[in-house]
Amino acid sequence: MSILILAEHDNKTIKSATLNTIGAASQIGGDIHVLVAGANCDAVAQEAAQIAGVTKVIKADAASLEHPIAENIAPILVDLASNYSHILAPATTFGKNILPRAAALLDTQQISDIIAVESADTFKRPVYAGNAIATVKSSDAIKLITVRGTTFDAAATSGGSASVEDYSAPETTGLTTFVKAELSVSERPELTAAKIVVSGGRGVGSEENFAIIEKLADKLGAAIGASRAAVDAGYVPNDYQVGQTGKIVAPDLYIAIGISGAIQHLAGMKGSKTIVAINKDEDAPIFAIADYGLVADLFDAVPELTDKL
Amino acid sequence: MKILVPIKRVVDFNVKIHVKSDGSGIDLANVKMSINPFDEIAVEEAIRLKESGKASEIIIVTIGPEKAQEQIRSAMAMGADRGILVKTDAPIDLGGVEPLAVAKTLKALVEKEKPDLVIMGKQSIDDDSSQTGQMLAALLGWAQGTFASKLEINDGKIHVTREIDGGLETLELASPAIITTDLRLNEPRYAKLPDIMKAKKKQLDVIESSELGVDYTPRLEIITVNEPPVRKGGIKVDNVDALIDKLKNEAKVI
Ligand SMILES: Cc1cc2nc3c(=O)[nH]c(=O)nc-3n(C[C@H](O)[C@H](O)[C@H](O)COP(=O)(O)OP(=O)(O)OC[C@H]3O[C@@H](n4cnc5c(N)ncnc54)[C@H](O)[C@@H]3O)c2cc1C
Ligand SMILES: Nc1ncnc2c1ncn2[C@@H]1O[C@H](COP(=O)(O)O)[C@@H](O)[C@H]1O
Numbered sequence: 206m207s208i209l210i211l212a213e214h215d216n217k218t219i220k221s222a223t224l225n226t227i228g229a230a231s232q233i234g235g236d237i238h239v240l241v242a243g244a245n246c247d248a249v250a251q252e253a254a255q256i257a258g259v260t261k262v263i264k265a266d267a268a269s270l271e272h273p274i275a276e277n278i279a280p281i282l283v284d285l286a287s288n289y290s291h292i293l294a295p296a297t298t299f300g301k302n303i304l305p306r307a308a309a310l311l312d313t314q315q316i317s318d319i320i321a322v323e324s325a326d327t328f329k330r331p332v333y334a335g336n337a338i339a340t341v342k343s344s345d346a347i348k349l350i351t352v353r354g355t356t357f358d359a360a361a362t363s364g365g366s367a368s369v370e371d372y373s374a375p376e377t378t379g380l381t382t383f384v385k386a387e388l389s390v391s392e393r394p395e396l397t398a399a400k401i402v403v404s405g406g407r408g409v410g411s412e413e414n415f416a417i418i419e420k421l422a423d424k425l426g427a428a429i430g431a432s433r434a435a436v437d438a439g440y441v442p443n444d445y446q447v448g449q450t451g452k453i454v455a456p457d458l459y460i461a462i463g464i465s466g467a468i469q470h471l472a473g474m475k476g477s478k479t480i481v482a483i484n485k486d487e488d489a490p491i492f493a494i495a496d497y498g499l500v501a502d503l504f505d506a507v508p509e510l511t512d513k514l
Numbered sequence: 515m516k517i518l519v520p521i522k523r524v525v526d527f528n529v530k531i532h533v534k535s536d537g538s539g540i541d542l543a544n545v546k547m548s549i550n551p552f553d554e555i556a557v558e559e560a561i562r563l564k565e566s567g568k569a570s571e572i573i574i575v576t577i578g579p580e581k582a583q584e585q586i587r588s589a590m591a592m593g594a595d596r597g598i599l600v601k602t603d604a605p606i607d608l609g610g611v612e613p614l615a616v617a618k619t620l621k622a623l624v625e626k627e628k629p630d631l632v633i634m635g636k637q638s639i640d641d642d643s644s645q646t647g648q649m650l651a652a653l654l655g656w657a658q659g660t661f662a663s664k665l666e667i668n669d670g671k672i673h674v675t676r677e678i679d680g681g682l683e684t685l686e687l688a689s690p691a692i693i694t695t696d697l698r699l700n701e702p703r704y705a706k707l708p709d710i711m712k713a714k715k716k717q718l719d720v721i722e723s724s725e726l727g728v729d730y731t732p733r734l735e736i737i738t739v740n741e742p743p744v745r746k747g748g749i750k751v752d753n754v755d756a757l758i759d760k761l762k763n764e765a766k767v768i
Contacts, residue, residue: 301644301648306658309650337739340738378655381685386682443663444678496765499750
């Protein structure tokens with residue numbers, strides 16, 4: 206049995222969710238190979254070769270692969286698929302975009318967002334925003350799976366010594382061309398990998414007021430998250446959204462500020478180790494799952510907390 | 515330009531679902547059903563393209579039970595022109611027909627209706643698969659613009675802005691294409707009463723799923739469905755000092 210991992214990277218370094226995906230693969234068992242598809246991505250291939258448990262890196266290096274366009278990457282997966290029992294990708298916007306395209310071309314029913322490996326063909330996955338957990342068994346010859354990073358340990362970034370093999374990518378389809386990206390730049394830790402996350406909701410009230418959240422986050426070395434309502438209102442960019450249809454986080458400490466606790470939000474953060482809620486409404490549903498609740502006006506409590514830390 | 519909008523009948527997003535005690539599925543008795551929220555956004559986007567003169571006809575399609583006609587009527591009340599129900603008897607408590615089979619069914623309909631654009635949701639809020647649009651694009655050999663927060667169509671050129679983990683990305687897609695919607699694409703309208711009445715007279719065709727030659731045998735066997743472990747609420751602290759004390763000395767997280 207061999208497992209192929211589709212690596213997420215920016216042509217410079219591997220994204221951390223890839224390491225958790227490799228962690229899931231090691232629970233399935235078998236040889237682990239990593240596909241690095243990109244442009245001038247040799248550094249990434251070398252990095253992948255060092256990851257503990259990886260035995261082979263396949264490098265598809267071509268100008269047309271500079272951006273992870275599904276139409277160009279899915280055919281590579283399809284071409285390589287016959288060598289593998291499983292193909293895994295992180296359940297990030299990268300993996301979610303590409304893997305189903307490959308799955309359909311392989312006539313395979315993908316298993317999305319697994320949170321546990323029961324055996325080589327049976328997996329647990331959340332449905333209904335995590336309000337139910339389904340155990341599903343696949344009858345497909347090759348299993349295509351996306352992996353929820355927060356529920357699998359990351360593979361160690363050193364200890365491996367895999368070979369790197371070149372793969373020449375097929376001509377692109379020309380269906381899709383990259384125009385531009387507007388990426389958030391931040392000195393703060395990456396949201397899905399941070400040890401502490403401070404999140405603000407509609408209660409924060411405005412983009413300017415979000416400075417209160419930022420100050421607390423900076424004091425704690427935390428990443429910043431948000432509810433959908435805060436994103437919709439334009440307080441913060443879309444990539445801050447935590448929840449069922451945003452990012453899944455599971456830090457050691459999650460501080461929800463001015464967030465009511467809708468099920469769609471809880472779906473993205475209830476795996477956190479310790480949850481703190483600061484909300485002026487003592488009946489807010491978030492308090493039902495918070496380890497420590499503080500009923501207070503955030504405009505008083507949060508600056509005080511920042512000062513006293 | 516003709517637009518096809520696949521929509522799905524799902525448990526309303528406000529409902530707290532209950533897992534059946536024997537682990538066989540979700541209890542749907544007396545539960546409010548709605549259009550999957552992302553699909554409502556897809557319907558709205560199609561209507562806006564029609565209102566701006568770029569689209570000529572909007573066809574709603576769903577693969578599901580007889581009752582899914584309610585959701586098609588709702589979409590027609592918003593402004594879609596006609597609807598197609600591909601009727602299946604598959605239970606829908608765990609998401610109904612699997613994404614691959616839905617994509618194959620939609621492919622058959624695309625070949626028949628020949629739309630220039632398919633706009634659909636990025637994710638069903640019941641099975642949370644987030645697969646069908648990408649799969650349909652693959653089966654048709656079309657371009658895909660997933661998780662869209664902005665869609666611009668000018669002189670046959672499609673520009674789609676996508677919500678990705680790092681921020682936003684804009685792609686240019688060859689036409690015809692598949693678009694899947696994210697939350698920020700638009701805010702769907704509410705249907706007005708006269709439009710709800712008018713929608714009752716719009717054309718709604720019902721096709722038996724057996725007519726399309728798609729194999730609906732599930733590839734994934736559901737072994738069991740369980741409630742997730744419940745997270746117990748903790749305590750309320752009186753003030754900021756007490757909170758800091760707990761975080762330092764009890765939870766030891768700061
Ligand atoms: C298809 C779909 C997908 C969704 N996906 C997501 C998702 O991924 N993530 C997500 O978060 N949501 C998601 N939602 C939205 C979700 O249902 C809620 O609407 C949203 O989470 C509410 O955000 P909020 O808690 O910030 O706002 P509200 O529910 O408005 O809560 C604001 C809270 O702030 C408190 N507050 C106000 N002022 C103060 C103050 N001065 N001090 C202290 N507290 C104050 C209030 O008491 C209230 O509890 C989704 C919804 C749908 C339909
Ligand atoms: N049974 C169905 N009938 C019509 N459209 C569907 C169906 N299932 C999924 N879709 C479409 O595919 C999108 C993504 O669904 P999913 O892949 O299940 O998360 C939905 O938002 C719908 O637009």
